[in-house]
Structure formats: C-alpha cells, structure tokens
Amino acid sequence: MPVEKAPRITVGLPVYNGARYLRRAIDSILASRFTDFELIISDNGSTDETPHICREYAEQDKRVRVITQPENRGAVANFQAVVTPARGEYFMWAADDDVWLPDFMSLTAAELDAHPEASVAMCAVERREGAEGKVIDVLRFPYVNTEMGGTRFGTFRRMTSSSKVSLFIYGLFRTELMKRSISLFPHTLGGDRQFMCQFALSGDFRFVDSVQYVRSIQNSHEWSYRRNSSRPSVLLQQMASFMSLMVRSPIVPVSQKAKLPLLAYRYAVFIGLHAASNLRKLIRAELSGDAAGRRNGKALILVQFYVGIRRAIAKNSKLAMLGLVGGGSALLVFAAIFLIAGEATIALFLLSVGGVSVVVAGEILIARLLREHSQLLKLRGLEHSEARMREVEAQKNLDDIRNEVRRLTDLQLIQRVADVGVDVAVPTSRYAQNRLALIQKEVAFSHQVETSRIRELYLGEILPDALKVPVPLGAMNELTGHPNKADMIMVCAIAGAIKAKRIFEFGTHVGRTTYHLTAVDEEAEVTTLDIGDAAVNEYAPYIGNYFKNTGKDSRIRQIFANSFEFDPAPYRHQFDFVFVDADHSYEAVKNDTLKAFELLRPGGVVMWHDYAPKSAGLVQFIKEYSIAERPLFRIRNTCLLLHIDGVDPLTFQPHPMLSSLDLDAQQKDPHKLDQIYHT
Secondary structure: OOOOOOOOEEEEEEEOOOHHHHHHHHHHHHOOOOOOEEEEEEEOOOOOOHHHHHHHHHHHOOOEEEEEOOOOOOHHHHHHHOOOOOOOOEEEEOOOOOEEOOOHHHHHHHHHHHOOOEEEEEEEEEEEEOOOOOEEEEEOOHHHOHHHOOOHHHHHHHHOOOOOHHHHHHOEEEHHHHHHHHHHOOOOOOHHHHHHHHHHHHOEEEEEEEEEEEEEEOOOOHHHHHHHHOOHHHHHHHHHHHHHHHHHOOOOOHHHHOOHHHHHHHHHHHHHHHHHHHHHHHHHHHHHOOOOOOOOOOOHHHHHHHHHHHHHOOOOOHHHHHHHHHHHHHHHHHHHHHHHOOOHHHHHHHHHHHHHHHHHHHHHHHHHHHHHHHHHHHHHHHHHHHHHHHHHHHHHHHHHHHHHHHHHHHHOOOOOOOOOOOOOOOOOOHHHHHHHHHHHHHHHHHHHHHOOOEEEEOHHHHOHHHHHOOOOHHHOOOOOOOOOOOHHHHHHHHHHHOOOOEEEEEOOOOOHHHHHHHHHOOOOEEEEEEOOOOOOOOOHHHOOOOOOOOOHHHHEEEEEOOOOOOOOHHHOOOEEEEEEOOOOOHHHHHHHHHHHHHHEEEEEEEEEOOOOOOOHHHHHHHHHHHHHOOOEEEEOOOOOEEEEOOOOOOOOOOOOOOOOHHHHHHHHOOOOOOOOOOO
C-alpha cells in the first residue's frame, strides 16, 4: 500500500464555540492558491454548532481533519493538539474569526524556502474592530528582515516592546522547531509573546510586504486583561515563566541563553511598563465613571489619592521625587513596625500610602529616563541626516543660483544681478515674476523629494516589458501643460505590461486615459470614480466624452460620487491596477491612497499622477506616507509614482539599461532635478 505523501504545510485551527465566523475562516483557508496543505481543526468541547460545521467540512474536503476533545482542556492544550499530528514541512495557526487571503501560504512558504536561517515568515496584517468592523490599521514589519538591519536580538527587543511583532505567532513556522518547543508553551498571561521570544532568538523573522491576513480585534475581555496584567502576583508568575522557558527551551541557542540576565531585564522592564500603562487606563476609567473599566468602586479612594499625588508633582521636580521616595520609604518602615505590634489596620494604611508614593516616583523617573533617551536618539538621528541634507542642499543651491543667474541675465528679466545673495529691488515683468515663483516651487519640491523615501528610476529599469507594449499615440494629450507628454502613454503601457484585467481610476476628465487602458488589452475593464456635479467639479461637463459611443464604453463603468464618501468594501482586493489622479489636495490624496490599497489585489500596481511642484498637497502627503508606511518608485522625467505589491523599491535591483551619454550623466549627478514642472 503506497504511503500517503505528506503535505508541505499544516494549518492548525483550535476552536471553542466559534460557530459564528468559523465557516468564513475555513473558506478563506481552503480558497488558498497554494493547495498542498492539510487543515487540522481541534474542537475543544464546543457546545454550539462548531462540531457540526467541522464534520461538514471534513466530509467535503479530504484535506480537512477534525480532532474532537471530549471536554474543554483549556486554550494552551487545544493549541498544542493541532501541532502534534502535523505532517507538513511548515506549520501555521489559524483563528476561527480571522481571514486569510489566497496568497498567504505561497508568499510565506517562498520566503522560508529562500531563507533557510529563518524560523517564521509573516505578511502584512490588516486589523479590524471585531470580525465585521471597520479597518483599524495595516501593520507592516520590514525592520525584521536582515537586509533592513534586522537582527535576532533586535527582533527580541521589539517582541518585548509595544510593537505588534507578536502577531508573527500567526505566521508560517518551520514545523520541526514548533514540535520541539510546543510542549513548553507557557500557561500564563502573555504566554504567546513569551513563546514567540524563543523563536526570535532561534532564527530570523521574515516579512513579505503584502496584506494577506485580516486580524479581528476583540475587546470583550479588554478590562479583565488590564486588571490581571497589573497584579503583582501575575507579574511574578510571568517573570518566573519567562526565565523557565528561556532556560529549558530546546530551540534557543546556548549563545543566546548566555544573555539570560539581559533578556530577563528586558522582559521585566516590558511587563512593568505594560502593567503601569494598564493601571493608568484603569485609573482613568474609575475617575471617568466608565462602567466597563471600573473595578468595583472600592478602590476609588486609593485611585484618587494616587492621581492627587501625580498632579501635585506634575513638574517632575527632583525635590518632589526625593520627597516621595524618602517619605514613602519611611511609611513602609512604620508599616512594618505597626504590623509587628499587631496593628494591622494602621500598617495596611501606611503600606498603601507609602507604596503608592514609591510607585509614583518610580513611574515618573522611568518616564523621564525613557523620554530623555528617546529625545537623545532623535537628536542623534537628526544631526546625522541634517548634516548630509545641508551638504547636498548647499551644493544644489549653488548650482541653482548659477543656472538661474544665467537664465535671468540671458532673458534680461532683471536689469542687474550684482549680488546674488541680496534681493534686487528692480521692477520686473509679470513673466519674470511667474518664472521666479516657479523656481521657488521647484526648490521646495526638490527638498520634499530628497527627504522622502522615493527611489527614482527609469521605467526601463523597473518594468522593461512596459517599453514593448504598443500604445496608440492618442493616449498623449496635446493640450496638457506637461513638458513631458508621455506620462499617460506610460500609464497605459504599465497596465498592459502587468496584463491588468480590472482597473480602477480615481479622476477621469474626458476619459482619454480610460479609453486607451481598454485599447491596450481587449479584456480589460475599467471602473472610474468622479464627482458628476458641475457646481462642485469643473471637469463634470466633460467627463467621459472621449470614450462615449466608441464601443469601448461597454467595458467602462462610471461611478459618480465624492471619493470621501465612496465605500471600497464591495470592491475590496478586486483590481489589478489602481490609478490615482483626482483632487490633489493633501486630504483628498490621503483618502484616495488609503482606499486604493483596499481595492488592490495582491501583486497589483498603484500609480499616482501629478507628483510635481504644482501639487503641494500631494507631494506633502506622499512624503509622509513614504516615510511612515512604504517607499515608492518615481519614474524619472515624469510626474508618475509607482507601487508594485510585494516589491520593495529600496532593495529592488534595477534592470540594466543600454549605456548612453544621458545615462552616464544622470548617474554622475543623481540629485539633478528633472524638468517636470507644469502649471
């Protein structure tokens, strides 16, 4: 009898009374484009429809296996139950109220295949309020990758901080490491983070920049968690559990175990600060009357006393802190004396007051040290970056001044330029004033470009296949103010190169680009979004004139709405190509960009137009977005920005281009500003 081939991936789904969303979770897993996997579901003695749902899927799909626990064995035991029978080379846990996109397994498996030293791989995470709530944020972890400076101890430090790296517990693991360590899964509050700490120390973490996991954030036990996490007995239990795990873990190398004092100190600081933060939130709930957050009302007097002391020393003076520590210590000594004397009530009161005083002083001191340390790091970083920027800016300013003096002299816009550094109070023509205003915008724009995380490359270096796509010359708008009229030709060529079948366009005007996006690929369908009210949108009377009654309009769907009110949920992850070219104000570009990424399918492309000095709001938002969220490509000599899902512009290896004088000149002066301004 032939031996059944083991799957490459095992998905373990522990569940207890999860019938409400279980079907959705299982369906998303079974819809994976990666098909060589098994799904093991462990039902922890559920009393709802969960057992029936599990059996139903096991009967329909041979990849699904069900383990039925006769009674609830606890969460940890249920998590362990799906690991033990795992046969795959890789393993991942799944939650009954979360959702996985089709490429999660393929992308993370490819990452582990390419990096044998890695212990776990994860994609970007979209977090939602509950299983059906609105999007909270999208979490990305590029800093864990070694090429971005990530180290194992660095990942451990982030694991013991407010960072959300602990979500890697829902990433793809090497099964061998998981099986060796699963028996030691901590039975304590925050045990999942402790469990992940050993993986951070035993192998590299790998991140794939593609949203493939939707995590539901449930707040039903939030206040219970905060109360428990701030109890001294729980903190001691967490510390003992962490020390035991680090010593006993079979996957943590000896070289890392040798750092146990440092690891323990780091973890102790983390749980201490975390407990203080939760205690502060409980205090605020007490004072605000928040019923969900109130403990029981009996602690209100102590809470008010704590807050009173905190407010009294709001200036954090050294004298106040010394007084708190000294007075609190004295009260603790007196408390011990009264306790020995049998006066338990007085001793308890002194112990409470003295303890609160010492805690307040310690909290203030820790907060001050952390604040000063953070400020020091920022100052060091600013000092280095500003020095380089000043050097580059000074050279650029000198070149700009030389070039502009030559232009102004040649055109006789100013009668005399004797001292370049001093304003020349000479009457100038309107044309000269416009030219000077233009130059000021170009200088401001160049500064924004240089301080953004934008990599400037030629289209041939990014997508050489796009140069081979035949695009009708009609895609070029002869009436535009662009010095380079090839922008829209490139937009159509890129859509053709990636074989985009579903395209979304923010902002249409006459529809020239829309028409040619359908002309490049006879199967392409375009959805456009515009404001149709002429009183609000000056383009409204002209929208779609180019493609109406051409035969192409059968593949063009027009949505008339304000993009701020447009709900992308029905179109989520459906589009191969999204083009943002509507209102260029800061808030509008922010709104359109965030919705563009909701519309984009994995592996797709987002493009922005009019990245130029005239679009100050767009340029400012893109600068902030590229620094905080993700770097972008800019296609040189155009007003186009480009995002390719799964491609990091900062580590991307450009395709070689044919050597030429123009290319050599650009490489010698990479800071040279392209002439892309248009009015």
